[in-house]
Amino acid sequence: MNEIHQKIELFLNRYNLNNPDFTYLVAFSGGFDSMCLLDSLRKITPNHIVALHLNHGWRGEESNLEEVNCRKFCMSIGVSFYGERLSETVAKTETAAREARYDFFKRCAEKFNSDIVFTAHNKNDNAETLIYRICKGTGISGLQGISPHRDIYYRPLLEVSRDEIENYCKSQNLTPNSDSSNFNTKYKRNFIRAKVLPMLAEVNPNIVETINSLSTVAKEETEIVEEYLYSILDKISDGNKIKTPKFLNLSDSIQKRIVYNIFIENNLDYTREKILKIYDFIKENLTSKSGKTCSLTTDLWIFTSEKYIEVIANSVVNFPPIHISQEGKYETDFGTLEISKCSNGVKNFPKDSESVIYADLSGLDFDFELRTRRDGDLICPYGLSGTQKLKKYLNSKKIPNHEKDNLLFFTQGKEILWAINLGISDKIKVKTIPTHKITWKPMEKRG
Numbered sequence: 434m435n436e437i438h439q440k441i442e443l444f445l446n447r448y449n450l451n452n453p454d455f456t457y458l459v460a461f462s463g464g465f466d467s468m469c470l471l472d473s474l475r476k477i478t479p480n481h482i483v484a485l486h487l488n489h490g491w492r493g494e495e496s497n498l499e500e501v502n503c504r505k506f507c508m509s510i511g512v513s514f515y516g517e518r519l520s521e522t523v524a525k526t527e528t529a530a531r532e533a534r535y536d537f538f539k540r541c542a543e544k545f546n547s548d549i550v551f552t553a554h555n556k557n558d559n560a561e562t563l564i565y566r567i568c569k570g571t572g573i574s575g576l577q578g579i580s581p582h583r584d585i586y587y588r589p590l591l592e593v594s595r596d597e598i599e600n601y602c603k604s605q606n607l608t609p610n611s612d613s614s615n616f617n618t619k620y621k622r623n624f625i626r627a628k629v630l631p632m633l634a635e636v637n638p639n640i641v642e643t644i645n646s647l648s649t650v651a652k653e654e655t656e657i658v659e660e661y662l663y664s665i666l667d668k669i670s671d672g673n674k675i676k677t678p679k680f681l682n683l684s685d686s687i688q689k690r691i692v693y694n695i696f697i698e699n700n701l702d703y704t705r706e707k708i709l710k711i712y713d714f715i716k717e718n719l720t721s722k723s724g725k726t727c728s729l730t731t732d733l734w735i736f737t738s739e740k741y742i743e744v745i746a747n748s749v750v751n752f753p754p755i756h757i758s759q760e761g762k763y764e765t766d767f768g769t770l771e772i773s774k775c776s777n778g779v780k781n782f783p784k785d786s787e788s789v790i791y792a793d794l795s796g797l798d799f800d801f802e803l804r805t806r807r808d809g810d811l812i813c814p815y816g817l818s819g820t821q822k823l824k825k826y827l828n829s830k831k832i833p834n835h836e837k838d839n840l841l842f843f844t845q846g847k848e849i850l851w852a853i854n855l856g857i858s859d860k861i862k863v864k865t866i867p868t869h870k871i872t873w874k875p876m877e878k879r880g
Contacts, residue, residue: 437469437593437601438477444589445478448582456547457482459512460538463503463610466553469598470590472605474551475510483545486516487537491525499610506607515541527620542585554579554588557595560644561625564633570705573658574697576651594641662690674741677719688712695744701729711735715742724833738833745835752841754804760869763803768875770803770843775870779863785815785856788874791867792850792857802844806837812849813859823849830855843871 445451457474461467461484471484484507488500500516507514523533538550559578566575581588590598602609618624633640665687669679680688692712696703711727715737718725724738726745736745755763755770763770775791783789810823827837832855843851850858853873 435473435601437590437597438473440592441470441473441589442477444581444587444592448587450549450587451478453479455480455549456545458538458541458545458547458550459484460534460550460552461486461503461507461514463499463506464553465595465598465602465609466555466558466590468506468607468609469593469601470551470553471507471512472510472607473601475512481513483513483515483541483547485538485541485550486514487519487534488516489519489530490521491519502608502610515545527622539585548585549587550585551587551589553590555590555593555595555598556645557626557630557641559591559648560630560641561622563644563648564625564629565621572693572705573651574655574693576647577655578645578648578651658690662687662694666691666694671741674743677737677739677742680715680742681719688715695729695735699729699733699744701733722831723828724835726835734835736833736835738831740831741833752805754802757801757803757843758799765803766876767841768873771872771874773870775867778866782863786854788854789870789872790851790857791863792861792869792871793863793866794861794868797845797861800845801850804842804844806840806842807847809847810842810844810849811847812852815857815859815862817859820848823852826852827855841873 442451450457457478457480459467459471459474459482461471463486471482474480474482484503486500486503488496490496504514504516517537519530519533523529542548542550563576563578566578579588579591581591601607618627630640637643665683666675669676669683675691680691683691689708689712692715693703693708695701695711696708711729714725714727714735718737719739721738724736724741726734726736728734729744732746734745736743752765752767755765757763757770757772760772760774763772779791782791806823811820812823812826813820814826814829826849827840830852832840840855841853842849843853848858848860850861851871
């Protein structure tokens with residue numbers, strides 16, 4: 434069997450992809466790499482294969498001819514072909530084109546009901562990626578290079594060099610497309626391929642192999658670091674929240690590595706400058722009672738307070754007010770409020786943090802609401818005689834700002850009678866015997 438075929442078969446077995454019932458999707462530009470991959474898969478697997486071609490249209494007739502060639506080749510080897518043309522609104526940049534391609538692949542995965550998309554990245558691509566990342570300022574994790582598997586994407590040719598691919602295409606009498614833009618060195622990766630790698634090869638003729646070895650070492654080192662890091666995070670975390678006091682006990686190096694991990698875990702672009710910016714923000718706000726936030730992206734923030742450090746998203750709930758005019762159950766999309774009469778004494782009252790209270794509603798009209806907070810809300814905290822603004826009350830409870838809009842309150846007008854899971858108003862406290870029991874049962878989270 435051909436050596437490239439052997440490497441691809443080993444890859445399919447390693448990731449449990451060697452199942453004839455699976456549909457394979459292949460990113461297919463028609464160049465040497467993707468033609469080698471598509472031809473190999475067709476020869477070694479019986480699977481249904483769909484070649485995915487995105488015509489950028491940036492090179493006019495040349496782009497159109499390449500699409501025709503791709504379609505003809507697929508027809509000749511019995512592979513399905515699916516193509517689209519890139520929207521003219523997409524900016525003509527490397528980054529925009531890459532984002533558009535991966536958006537196209539995701540839509541195709543849904544269209545063809547498959548979670549297997551093969552791309553034809555090879556050893557040389559990996560070496561070029563590492564050089565690019567070094568120039569941009571990467572850490573050890575970035576030196577791992579291109580991942581052989583991530584999400585729906587699989588890269589069976591990462592152990593194959595470009596020379597091997599070109600020799601394969603020649604031996605199989607294949608005629609790949611030759612994209613003229615690949616020779617334009619205004620694009621950074623083309624510059625690395627055409628200029629930088631040949632110069633490095635003068636120092637070390639095996640530079641591609643050497644850089645790929647560095648990538649392997651970086652993967653092994655990163656696995657060791659991550660195993661140690663997650664053992665630490667397990668000890669200092671409460672769910673997805675890092676406990677601030679325990680974070681403070683760590684060395685500066687581990688603290689910075691945890692910040693770096695936040696970028697990796699959330700699939701965010703990073704530089705050393707960005708990591709240090711977030712690290713400095715955390716250090717500056719470790720004693721904040723209600724907490725401060727700093728933007729990671731347009732809809733993702735890092736939150737820091739004296740209690741917790743966590744990543745938060747823009748997730749304010751839309752909770753329509755529920756009018757409560759009598760005893761009974763009130764169903765909502767987020768849970769159920771039940772209010773019932775109670776005439777017996779209570780020996781043990783629930784804690785403020787619980788979702789049930791005993792209250793004395795005598796003297797109050799049965800005209801209540803279950804809702805989120807509003808401007809002007811007031812509360813008379815339990816044990817006090819006067820009212821205070823709800824904002825001050827929530828701050829005294831050390832509620833993070835990003836959580837305040839999602840809290841639920843049992844109210845009458847502007848008066849907060851029960852801040853659920855936080856405490857009741859002094860105005861409904863039980864003096865002798867409670868008149869009502871009020872229970873909030875949140876909807877159970879799935880998954």
